[in-house]
Amino acid sequence: MESLVIPALILVVVAAAVALGARAVSRRVAASNAAGTAAPATDPVELARAAAAKLTEDQHRRLYALIAQGQAMAAIKLYYEATDAGLRASRDAVGALAAHPQPYRSPASAEPVQDPDDDDTPQRFPYRYRAIASKGDVTREVSSNMLNDEIYGRIRTLVRSGDIEAAATALTKHSDITLKQAREFIALLED
Structure with a gap:
């Protein structure tokens, strides 16, 4: 009987520690839910x-x-x-x-900025942007003052998501190349 007392005491101590730990964790979760930090935006x-x-x-x-x-x-x-x-x-x-690419919005502007993809005429920048794609021995370059990092990033995101036609259309909209040339360029971006 004495040989069972020590393991029983250890079991009681471990059970009490687990119960206290679970209670502390549940209090932290409840406190963070009340503060609004544990519920990230689902959309x-x-x-x-x-x-x-x-x-x-x-x-x-x-x-x-x-x-x-x-x-x-x-x-x-x-x-x-x-x-x-x-x-x-x-x-x-x-x-x-x-x-879901987002255009930069300055904190001072209260009115929402229109998404550049919705515009009929793309914005012209004071510099020429060069986009280069290559695969093997084939290299293509698109240079335009209607492209920038953000727009090219959106085009690459469209390619990664499998929407090749939308990527080619966006590239032609923001450069002076044909749809065929855009498709050739986009084909080099595909992994």
């Missing part, structure tokens, strides 16, 4: 809008450049350092921004 478009609003214009441009280059880890790191969000929140935000 990815809203998450992308909120994430883009936390970035400066330069951070926004650099983030989309990294996304366009396929450097997801660098983009997450940039967002993490820029916003002091948690690592998981940064990962989710960058994923939402890649899937």
Whole structure:
């Protein structure tokens, strides 16, 4: 009988520790739910809008450049350092921004900015942007003052999501190339 007392005491102590730990965790979860920090935005478009609003214009441009280059880890790191969000929140935000590209909106402007994809005439920038794609021995270049990192990032996102025709149409809209040339360029972007 004495040989069972010590294991029984150990079992009681372990059960009490587990119960106290579970109670502490449930209190933390309840407190964070009450504070609103544990419930992330479930709508990815809203998450992308909120994430883009936390970035400066330069951070926004650099983030989309990294996304366009396929450097997801660098983009997450940039967002993490820029916003002091948690690592998981940064990962989710960058994923939402890649899937649902957002134009930069300055904090001073109260009225919503029209999405550049909805415009009939694309914006012309004071510089020429060069987009280069290659596969094997084949290299294609598109140079236009209607392209920038953000637009090219959206085109690459369309390619990664499998919407090749929309990517080619967007490329022709923001450059002076034909749809056939755009399709050839897009074919080089496909992995």
